[in-house]
Amino acid sequence: MSINMKNVALFAVIFGLIAAVGIWQSWSVAFAILNLGLISALMSLGVNMQWGYAGLFNVGTMGFVALGGLATVLVAMPPVKEAWAAGGGRMMGALAVGALTILAARLVWQRMAPGRRRGLALAAVLILGFIAYRWLYVPAANAIESIDPASTGYLGGLDLEVLIAWPVGGLLAAGAAWIVAKTALGLRSDYLAIATLGIAEIIVAVMKNEEWLDRGVKNVIGIPRPFMVPYEVEIQQQPWFLDMASGLGTDPVSLSSIWVKLLYAALFTVVLLVILWMAEMALKSPWGRMMRAIRDNEVAAEAMGKDVTARHLQIFVLGSAVIGIAGAMLTTLDGQLTPGTYNPLRFTFLIWVMVIVGGSGNNWGAILGGFLIWFLWVEVEALGPMLMEFFTFWLPDGNPVREHLMKSAAHMRLLTMGVILLLVLRFSPRGLIPEK
Amino acid sequence: MDILNAFVLLANFVIVPALAYGSQLALGALGVTLIYGILRFSNFAHGDTMAFGTMVTILVTWWFWSMGISAGPLPTALLALPFGIAATALLVLATDRAVYRFYRRVKAKPVIFVIASLGVMFILNGIVRFVIGPDDRNFADGERFLVTAREFRQMTGLREGLAIKTTQALTVVIAILVVIALFWFLNRTRTGKSMRAYSDNEDLALLSGIDPERVVVITWVIAAGLATIAGVLYGLDKSFKPFTYFQLLLPIFASAIVGGLGNPLGAIAGGYLVAFSEVAVTYAYKKFFAYLLPERLEPEGLMQLLSTDYKFAVSFAILILVLLFRPTGLFRGKAV
Numbered sequence: 001m002s003i004n005m006k007n008v009a010l011f012a013v014i015f016g017l018i019a020a021v022g023i024w025q026s027w028s029v030a031f032a033i034l035n036l037g038l039i040s041a042l043m044s045l046g047v048n049m050q051w052g053y054a055g056l057f058n059v060g061t062m063g064f065v066a067l068g069g070l071a072t073v074l075v076a077m078p079p080v081k082e083a084w085a086a087g088g089g090r091m092m093g094a095l096a097v098g099a100l101t102i103l104a105a106r107l108v109w110q111r112m113a114p115g116r117r118r119g120l121a122l123a124a125v126l127i128l129g130f131i132a133y134r135w136l137y138v139p140a141a142n143a144i145e146s147i148d149p150a151s152t153g154y155l156g157g158l159d160l161e162v163l164i165a166w167p168v169g170g171l172l173a174a175g176a177a178w179i180v181a182k183t184a185l186g187l188r189s190d191y192l193a194i195a196t197l198g199i200a201e202i203i204v205a206v207m208k209n210e211e212w213l214d215r216g217v218k219n220v221i222g223i224p225r226p227f228m229v230p231y232e233v234e235i236q237q238q239p240w241f242l243d244m245a246s247g248l249g250t251d252p253v254s255l256s257s258i259w260v261k262l263l264y265a266a267l268f269t270v271v272l273l274v275i276l277w278m279a280e281m282a283l284k285s286p287w288g289r290m291m292r293a294i295r296d297n298e299v300a301a302e303a304m305g306k307d308v309t310a311r312h313l314q315i316f317v318l319g320s321a322v323i324g325i326a327g328a329m330l331t332t333l334d335g336q337l338t339p340g341t342y343n344p345l346r347f348t349f350l351i352w353v354m355v356i357v358g359g360s361g362n363n364w365g366a367i368l369g370g371f372l373i374w375f376l377w378v379e380v381e382a383l384g385p386m387l388m389e390f391f392t393f394w395l396p397d398g399n400p401v402r403e404h405l406m407k408s409a410a411h412m413r414l415l416t417m418g419v420i421l422l423l424v425l426r427f428s429p430r431g432l433i434p435e436k
Numbered sequence: 437m438d439i440l441n442a443f444v445l446l447a448n449f450v451i452v453p454a455l456a457y458g459s460q461l462a463l464g465a466l467g468v469t470l471i472y473g474i475l476r477f478s479n480f481a482h483g484d485t486m487a488f489g490t491m492v493t494i495l496v497t498w499w500f501w502s503m504g505i506s507a508g509p510l511p512t513a514l515l516a517l518p519f520g521i522a523a524t525a526l527l528v529l530a531t532d533r534a535v536y537r538f539y540r541r542v543k544a545k546p547v548i549f550v551i552a553s554l555g556v557m558f559i560l561n562g563i564v565r566f567v568i569g570p571d572d573r574n575f576a577d578g579e580r581f582l583v584t585a586r587e588f589r590q591m592t593g594l595r596e597g598l599a600i601k602t603t604q605a606l607t608v609v610i611a612i613l614v615v616i617a618l619f620w621f622l623n624r625t626r627t628g629k630s631m632r633a634y635s636d637n638e639d640l641a642l643l644s645g646i647d648p649e650r651v652v653v654i655t656w657v658i659a660a661g662l663a664t665i666a667g668v669l670y671g672l673d674k675s676f677k678p679f680t681y682f683q684l685l686l687p688i689f690a691s692a693i694v695g696g697l698g699n700p701l702g703a704i705a706g707g708y709l710v711a712f713s714e715v716a717v718t719y720a721y722k723k724f725f726a727y728l729l730p731e732r733l734e735p736e737g738l739m740q741l742l743s744t745d746y747k748f749a750v751s752f753a754i755l756i757l758v759l760l761f762r763p764t765g766l767f768r769g770k771a772v
Contacts, residue, residue, distance in 0.1 A: 057547050059480075059554075183756050187763050189547050190478040190697075194689045195759065198752035201686055209745045344682075345561065349554055356551065411565035418558030422535055425552055 007364060007433050014371045021379070028254065031261035033378055038268035039330050041370030042275065043347075044354035045363060046322030049279060052361035052435065053288070054315045055295040057189050060180070060196030062347035063203035064320045066339065067176055068169030068327020070207060073220050073337050075165035077157035080147060083212075087143035088155055091212060094136035101129025144212040154215045163226050166271070166328045173324025174317045176203065181316045186309045200348065207339040214337060221336040229263045232256040264333055271329065272367070275322060279363050291315060292361075345414065350377065353421045359431025368433055373417070380416050384409035437594070442727035444596040448585070454708075454715040456604040456673055459611035462707030463666035464684065465691035466618065466700055467659040473635040473698035474655040475536070477549035482663060482688065484560035487681035488527060489664025490671045491568050493520030494575045501577075509579035511603065511672055520668060524660040531556050532656050540652070557682075564678045573676040576603060603672040614665060615704060618658070622700065627654060635698065683748070687714070690751035694758045696765025705766065710751050718744045 018037070022030030043061060050056040104125050112118040145153045176199060184195035208216050225231065235241045235256050245252040282288050294301040294308050302308050331337050350373065358369020388409040395402040424431065464486060471479045479485075496516035506512045535552050582605045585597025622628040627650075634641040634651045642648060667681060674680075691710045695702020721739035742749065758765060 055547070057550065183760055187759060190550065191693070191759055191763075193478065193550065194686075194693060194755065195752075198686055198690070198748065198755060201683070201748045202746075202752055205745055205748055209743060345558070349558065352551070352554060353558075408566045408569065411562050411570070413562075414558050414565065415562030418555045418560075418562060421555035421558065422552065425548070425555065426535075426538060429548075 007368075010368055010432060011371075014368065014375065017375055018371075027258050028261065031258055031265060033375055035261055035264050035268060035333055036330075036378075037371040037374045038265065038272055039326050039333070040351070040354060040374040041367040042268075042272050042326035042329070043323050043351050044358065044366040044370040045272075045275060045279060046319045046326065047351050047355045048319075048358075048360060048363060048366035049322065050316055050319035051355060052363075052366070053283065053291045053295065054312055055189075056185075056312060056316050056319075057193045058196045058316065058319070059193050059344075059348050059352070060198075060200035061323055061351045062342050062344050063176065063196070063200030064173035064323040065327035065330065065347045066200075066204050066207055066342045067172040068166075068324040068329070069331035069337050069339075069342075070214055071169035071172050071324070071328050072162055072165040072223055072331040073214050074157045075160050075168050076162035076224050077220060078159045080152045080154065080156040083144045083147040083152060083155050086147055087140035087212070090136050090140035091144065091155070094133055094140055097129060097136060098133045101125065101133065104129065141210075141212045149218075152215075153218070154212050154220075161227060162224050162332050165332070166325050169328030170321035170325040173327070174321040177317045177320030178313070181313045185312050185316065197344075197348075200344065204339060204342045207337075207342075214339065217340045219336055219338045219340075223331065223335050223337065225335065226267060226332065228267070229260060232260055235259060268329060268333075271325070275325070276363055276367065279322075283363065350417065353417050355431075356421055357424045357431060359433040359435065361435030362431070362433050365431050365433035365435075369431065372432075373420075376416065376420070377413055380413040381410055384412035387412075438727045441594055441596045442724050444588075444592075444594055444598050445724055445727065448596065448598045450712075450715050450719050452598070452600055452604055454712045456601075456607045456669075457715065458708035458711030459607045460666050460670045460673065460707075461684075461687055461691045461711050462704040463611055463614060463662050463669070464688040465695065465703035465707050466615075467662035467666070468688055468692045469695070469698055469700060469703040470655055470662070471659050472692070473700075474631060474651060475540075475549070477546045477553065478689065478697075479659075480550060480553045480685065481531075481557040481560055482659075483682045483685035484557050484564065484678075485524060485528060485660065485663045486667030486670070486684065487564045487676075487678050488560050489520045489524035489660065490667035490676050490681070491564050491678075492523040493517055493664065493668045494568065494573060494671070494676060496520065497575050507578060509602070510606070511576050511578045513575055513577075513668055513672055514606075517665065517668055521661045521664045524664045525657045527560075528656045528660045529653065532652065561678065561682065568678075570678055573671075575676065576672045578602060601673070603669070607669045607673055610665065610669060614662070618662075618700065621658075631655065686748055687711075687751040690755040693765055694754055696767040699765065699767045702765055702767030710754060713754055714747045714750045717741045717750050718747055 014037075018030050018033055021033060043065065046064075047058060047061060050058050105122055108118065108121050108125055112121060144155060147153055180192075180195055180199050184192045207214055210216060211218065214220055232253075233256075236252050241256070241259070242252055245255045248255065283291075290301070290306055291311060293304075294306060294311055298308055351370075354369035354373040355366050356369070357373055358367065359365025385406060388405050392399075392402045392405055464482065467485075468479060468482050471477070471482070493513055493516045496519040497513045500506070500512050500516060505515065507515050535556060536549060539549055539552060579602050582600040582602050583598065585599040588598045589595070620628075622632055630641065630646045631651050631654065633644070634646055634648065638648075641651075670681075670684070687710050688707075691706035692703050693706070694709055695704070695706030719740065725739055
């Protein structure tokens with residue numbers, strides 16, 4: 001790929017903006033923006049694979065992000081032995097029965113001749129399976145959730161290194177994506193959109209309510225960090241670190257928080273670059289050309305003997321896996337899983353703004369959009385009240401209109417994002433870095 | 437007697453709420469399906485259009501309260517409703533001018549319209565939260581109940597009561613009136629017929645001299661009216677919270693797709709189907725069976741199929757089943 005000076009300049013502007021935050025606001029905030037910018041860039045890369053390569057409209061990003069988060073809990077948290085003893089086996093049995101029921105129903109549907117007998121058999125399988133599932137599930141869930149509910153009350157995880165959770169998060173998301181794609185791909189584009197919107201809501205609903213799995217809205221806190229990222233209190237006691245702090249002339253406490261963020265940033269950058277490299281390679285390969293051919297003219301590609309639905313399935317699953325990895329990284333960075341905070345505006349539609357603004361079909365564009373929109377999202381929130389202060393300075397303190405405006409200023413950013421999306425879509429539909 | 441009690445119990449907790457909820461969904465789905473039929477895209481901003489209309493209605497209701505105007509036993513919001521509809525109609529016409537008209541002119545792909553509607557959704561979301569805030573608002577006043585549970589028990593001598601809220605009765609009555617008016621308009625008036633012609637075959641309609649921009653304007657106005665009415669009724673029945681309206685998008689789309697996108701009759705049937713399934717699946721049947729079954733067979737658990745938090749899963753499951761087995765919907769919608 002030839003280096004395009006305009007694109008380099010665009011990236012330079014973004015990092016310049018983040019550096020400006022570091023200089024005038026605080027370096028801690030700047031690195032926080034950088035870290036979430038890296039994660040956002042990865043999410044928007046995933047959406048761009050689906051939308052930009054293949055024209056698939058996925059508005060269920062939130063669900064795949066949440067599944068990635070779930071993976072960190074399932075992989076990295078220590079198992080709760082009492083809970084496993086109380087109801088772990090029974091719960092696994094319940095899940096197995098549920099899966100078997102669905103498989104059996106599918107078999108009945110495929111193998112029996114259409115007719116009333118098939119309908120009856122299907123109903124019988126589903127009803128019996130459901131009763132068996134509930135009979136196993138309810139006592140198991142109650143038993144697990146009653147084990148020390150204030151601090152555990154769930155099965156816990158596998159107590160493995162949290163980095164393993166990143167690919168696992170990708171796999172979980174890929175699995176969910178496969179199920180959605182199997183049902184909704186090959187139908188109209190709107191149907192895929194609604195189906196993904198629905199699956200995302202369901203995934204989050206499950207994570208909020210199945211306390212035996214992830215403590216639901218009680219949140220899982222204290223997820224371990226990756227092995228190379230130490231805790232702030234630990235590094236503050238290291239002699240080399242204290243030397244560095246005194247050398248730089250800052251206090252070790254604030255430096256330690258920046259140090260940790262820097263380590264995370266390095267880790268995320270590696271992941272982003274690896275996935276970006278793979279995505280670029282795939283896009284340039286014959287496979288990538290085929291994907292774009294399908295996107296641009298499905299009928300012609302099908303006439304050339306390309307299996308359009310199978311390719312769509314493939315790219316949809318791959319893109320969702322990337323989003324799942326980003327979700328796992330996000331939860332790792334937060335150190336806690338809070339299912340109540342998954343909000344479609346933030347985790348689905350904002351990602352879409354990133355892709356459209358950055359340039360759909362271009363991986364670099366998606367990444368630029370991820371950084372830029374995340375930066376605006378954070379800074380508009382801070383800027384909103386300031387602007388409001390400026391516009392309402394002629395109103396006396398305590399004026400109800402002024403107070404209301406000040407309080408509502410935080411909602412400005414939804415409006416800003418909408419305006420940005422519409423403006424880019426209208427006047428520069430190919431985005432900041434257009435597809436070649 | 438026990439059978440009657442069981443039936444009243446079911447009516448109180450399943451049938452009446454589901455009828456009201458179904459009417460609200462049906463009105464919402466009608467708006468979505470009309471937009472789809474005429475403008476040929478899925479409008480993701482519909483939930484927030486509902487929220488906007490409801491917000492204006494609430495503001496006007498507050499203004500009426502401050503002037504001491506009320507509708508007696510009926511909610512004051514009904515008086516404010518025309519103002520809400522007018523404001524929403526102006527808003528959607530403005531968005532059409534500013535956003536969608538351009539894409540119509542360049543004949544953009546439907547999915548571009550959908551993305552544009554995401555942008556509109558963000559803006560409306562921001563405006564609503566900016567003006568009225570993200571919190572719950574209750575704006576129902578007037579008589580709360582048409583029939584209270586106690587009155588019903590005294591009247592019939594049954595052990596179970598049947599309570600009908602004024603807002604529930606109002607919802608059903610208004611929904612029926614609106615649907616009759618809409619169908620009369622679509623089937624009997626010249627403008628309505630030209631709209632259906634445009635929806636069925638755009639080129640043929642253009643050839644026979646139908647003005648597309650006029651059809652589009654009328655569609656937006658009707659959709660705004662339907663959205664506002666649906667939103668206000670939902671808000672009166674439950675309460676107004678911007679985020680809830682955004683989430684209504686899923687059951688509304690499920691209703692419209694289940695009935696067959698672009699088919700008004702299907703939208704109504706879909707609305708009730710989704711609402712009844714949602715309420716019926718999440719209701720705990722323990723007491724119901726306690727009336728019907730002999731004592732030793734009484735169920736131990738709550739007899740609840742799914743917890744209420746999974747109501748979205750219900751609309752989703754219905755959606756998937758329809759997509760798998762009858763992709764054009766129960767009433768043969770469009771397949772574009």
